[in-house]
Every structure is written in structure tokens, then in C-alpha cells.
Amino acid sequence: MTRPIKQRCGARTRTGRPCRAPAWPNGRCRMHGGLSTGCRTAEGRALVTAAAKAYWARWRAERAHEAAPS
Numbered sequence: 012m013t014r015p016i017k018q019r020c021g022a023r024t025r026t027g028r029p030c031r032a033p034a035w036p037n038g039r040c041r042m043h044g045g046l047s048t049g050c051r052t053a054e055g056r057a058l059v060t061a062a063a064k065a066y067w068a069r070w071r072a073e074r075a076h077e078a079a080p081s
């Protein structure tokens with residue numbers, strides 16, 4: 012995922028200055044919607060939800076194991 016830096020993002024940041032991160036072809040950097048603006052379809056959201064649930068289920072299982080009372 013490399014590309015020549017032709018353009019800066021330019022979105023206004025919390026400091027009030029323009030974002031200086033390199034922009035993707037649509038003119039925004041990866042923090043400002045350059046690559047993805049999130050899931051747009053119900054299926055896409057379902058996929059993300061399923062993935063997140065699986066991740067947190069694993070995380071909880073591991074954590075419960077680690078933090079188990081002696």
C-alpha cells in the first residue's frame with residue numbers, strides 16, 4: 012500500500028490546522044475518509060459485527076483464563 016505523495020489531505024484537524032497526511036486518490040488521508048467511509052450495506056455491517064463478536068469472544072476467553080481467581 013504505497014503510492015507517490017501527490018497531495019496532502021487538508022482536512023481541518025482538531026488544532027485548526029490542515030491535516031498534513033498524504034491523501035489517497037479521493038483527496039483525503041486514511042484518517043479522514045480516504046480509504047473507507049465505513050460499511051454501507053447491511054451485509055457489510057453484519058460481516059463486521061460477526062468479526063468483532065468473534066474477536067471479543069476470543070479476547071474475553073483469554074482474559075478470563077488469565078484473570079481466573081487462584
Ligand SMILES: [Zn+2]
Nearest residue numbers: 020030040043
Ligand atoms: Zn487527513
